[in-house]
Ligand SMILES: Nc1ncnc2c1ncn2[C@@H]1O[C@H](COP(=O)(O)OP(=O)(O)O)[C@@H](O)[C@H]1O
């Protein structure tokens with residue numbers, strides 16, 4: 447174990463479903479998930495308590511063609527179920543790499559995973575277990591980014607770490623606008639007023655009100671999670 451002291455004691459890590467796809471078109475790429483878990487193992491080794499909110503875009507977008515014309519709330523429940531599948535895959539990969547993972551769902555599905563109960567989640571974190579929050583907020587019309595803000599605030603995380611395909615928040619979507627430049631840091635108010643598409647406004651507003659900072663960083667860059675946790679300059683900090 448290294449002697450370096452991490453910058454955070456408890457983190458809420460948001461992994462988008464798409465991050466699990468790797469280079470595949472949809473679904474879960476085994477090598478990618480194993481690599482992500484290896485990065486999580488590294489930060490638990492320095493004593494950081496880790497909770498994860500997992501997205502569902504990789505599975506849900508795979509079936510989204512079938513959801514065209516569907517009732518929005520029904521489609522959203524399908525999306526939430528997709529996050530449960532990802533959570534199970536992630537927890538399985540964590541267990542295989544020596545972590546003890548507990549999946550907690552925001553919707554009742556007890557035969558599959560335990561329900562989200564806040565004191566239980568806090569207990570698991572204190573015990574050094576990794577908690578994977580599934581089914582988002584449990585409500586349609588929300589996103590897993592908002593679930594990350596909500597759970598992050600509930601468990602008293604010091605920061606929400608959004609791991610994504612880009613290496614920070616840009617002045618515009620860098621995938622569509624190559625001239626976009628990256629912010630080192632920016633205030634929530636600016637992120638909201640500029641309508642920066644990296645996260646939805648509900649998630650930003652919740653974190654702003656709770657003074658819970660968000661750091662957006664690259665999931666593709668090896669070692670980035672560890673550097674973020676050690677307080678090194680990585681990605682973009684969004685602050686209140
Ligand atoms: N201002 C911006 N800065 C950075 N990325 C942005 C911005 N606007 C839109 N994006 C897009 O947002 C994506 C990140 O969202 P993603 O991780 O897919 O989140 P979600 O969990 O919401 O699906 C990036 O891949 C990027 O293309």
Ligand SMILES: O=c1ccn([C@@H]2O[C@H](COP(=O)(O)OP(=O)(O)O)[C@@H](O)[C@H]2O)c(=O)[nH]1
Nearest residue numbers: 462463501502503522525582583588589590
């Ligand atoms: O609180 C929530 C979280 C998620 N979802 C649904 O689940 C899908 C997958 O979540 P998200 O798009 O946030 O996943 P990601 O883009 O991070 O993979 C969303 O599109 C919504 O349909 C929802 O209805 N309520």
